[in-house]
Amino acid sequence: MTEFSSEAIRQSGYLREGFAEHYDGFRPQPPSVLLEVLSRYAGGPPLQRVLDLGSGTGLSTRPWAELADEVIGIEPNAAMRRVADETPTRHVRYVEGHASDTGLAESSVDLVTCSQSFHWMDREATLTEAARILRRGGVFAAYDYDPVPTVDAEIEAAFFEHLRLRARYRDELGLFAGWTRRPKHEHLEVIRKSGLFALARELVLHEERETDADELIGFVRSLGLVPELIALGATEDQLGLTRFDETTRRVMGAGRMRTLVGYRVRLGVK
Numbered sequence: 470m471t472e473f474s475s476e477a478i479r480q481s482g483y484l485r486e487g488f489a490e491h492y493d494g495f496r497p498q499p500p501s502v503l504l505e506v507l508s509r510y511a512g513g514p515p516l517q518r519v520l521d522l523g524s525g526t527g528l529s530t531r532p533w534a535e536l537a538d539e540v541i542g543i544e545p546n547a548a549m550r551r552v553a554d555e556t557p558t559r560h561v562r563y564v565e566g567h568a569s570d571t572g573l574a575e576s577s578v579d580l581v582t583c584s585q586s587f588h589w590m591d592r593e594a595t596l597t598e599a600a601r602i603l604r605r606g607g608v609f610a611a612y613d614y615d616p617v618p619t620v621d622a623e624i625e626a627a628f629f630e631h632l633r634l635r636a637r638y639r640d641e642l643g644l645f646a647g648w649t650r651r652p653k654h655e656h657l658e659v660i661r662k663s664g665l666f667a668l669a670r671e672l673v674l675h676e677e678r679e680t681d682a683d684e685l686i687g688f689v690r691s692l693g694l695v696p697e698l699i700a701l702g703a704t705e706d707q708l709g710l711t712r713f714d715e716t717t718r719r720v721m722g723a724g725r726m727r728t729l730v731g732y733r734v735r736l737g738v739k
Contacts, residue, residue, distance in 0.1 A: 478546065478589065481644075482696035489548040493526035495687035497614060499584060500676030503732055507580060508536050510738060511608040516579040520602070522568040522595065523586025527553035527561070534560045537579070543571060569594035576604045587611035587735075588651045592659045596737070600665035603739045609666065610736040611656050616692065619729035620685070627716040631689065631709035638703045639694055656735040666737030674732045682721040685728075686714055 482488055508514045516537040521530040524542025526549050533540045540558075543566040544550045553563045566572065568583070568590045581599040583590070599609040617628045661669040689695075689710070698708060705711050 475545075481693035482698075482700070483546060483693065484548065485696045485700065488691075488696055489526055489546070489552045491687070492549075492691045493528060493552050495684065495691045496526075496528055496585075497676075497678075497688075497730060498528050498532055499612070500674070500730075500732065502674050502676065503612065503734065504532055504536060506672065506674065507582070507608060507610050507734070507736070510610075510736065511580040512606055513537070513579065518578045519580045519582065520571065520573065520578050522571075522581060522583045522599075523589060524553065524563060525549045525584075525586070527556060527558070527563065529582065529584030530563070531556065531558045531561055533582075534558050541573075543568065569598050571598055571602060573602045575601055576607075578602045579604060579607050581607070581609045583609075583611040585613050587613075587656055588653055590651075592651060592656070593663065596660060596663045596665055600663075600739055605739055607739050608736055609660070609739070610734055611660075612732055612734040613653050615731040615733070618680075618685075619731075620680070620726055621720050623720055624685070624713075624717050627709065627713040628689065631713050634707065634709040635692075635694055635698065638698050638708065642698065642701050642703075644694060644697060644701075653733070660735055660737045663737075666739055668738040670736060672732075672734040672736065674734065676730050676732070678728055678730065679725045680728050681723075681725045682718045685717055685721070689713060 478484065508516060514536040518539045519533045519537040521542045524530045524544045527542055530540055530542035538560060540561040542553060542563040544563060545565060545567055550563050581603060603609065617625055657669060657671050660666060
């Protein structure tokens with residue numbers, strides 16, 4: 470792992486005790502439409518081998534078991550890997566490693582994915598490695614979900630206010646995360662400029678799902694920087710978490726609401 474990646478992960482709070490378990494409980498899995506589209510681009514289903522870089526707790530890795538003969542998750546964070554291993558899945562295995570040095574053979578992979586992880590990486594080195602291990606016609610895909618789902622105007626306003634306050638205290642405390650140095654909106658241009666892919670493009674997809682107040686609040690608290698900022702002295706009120714919790718519970722009550730989660734996919738076809 471590069472010094473940039475290791476320091477960004479540390480400052481985001483991903484290494485704090487209990488974070489991996491909370492992350493696994495509240496972050497979304499990739500929707501079926503995303504799996505189907507990427508599988509089709511890569512010539513499947515079925516696919517022979519899928520590689521998930523920065524696989525975390527396996528949320529983005531396990532769903533590929535239904536579409537591929539072999540799925541490998543590469544994750545340098547031992548706490549994340551431990552949680553992933555607690556949900557054994559046929560055809561899926563997790564290994565310690567880094568995106569720029571997978572150890573896999575040339576032309577041995579159909580699809581390489583980075584779910585909410587490309588911004589943590591040395592992007593150019595990762596693309597070089599992906600192009601090496603992908604077969605001709607194979608696909609590299611970095612995809613991210615929009616952090617604020619479409620649910621309700623009041624809830625969304627409170628969510629955006631939390632993000633603004635989080636950024637304020639991040640800057641005051643001198644912290645940074647991967648997306649602050651390697652913005653996600655730059656991913657497509659980095660893929661295109663690499664010259665390693667015959668096609669580079671962006672897809673915009675969405676998933677409709679139902680959620681309740683506890684799930685939405687849990688998701689917000691699973692975002693990077695939150696545990697680190699609190700550990701460094703920022704209060705939940707200062708971060709806008711108190712307002713968000715109160716607004717969400719008042720608007721949603723004890724029921725469930727339909728939400729839309731947007732996904733932005735930046736891909737390259739070799």
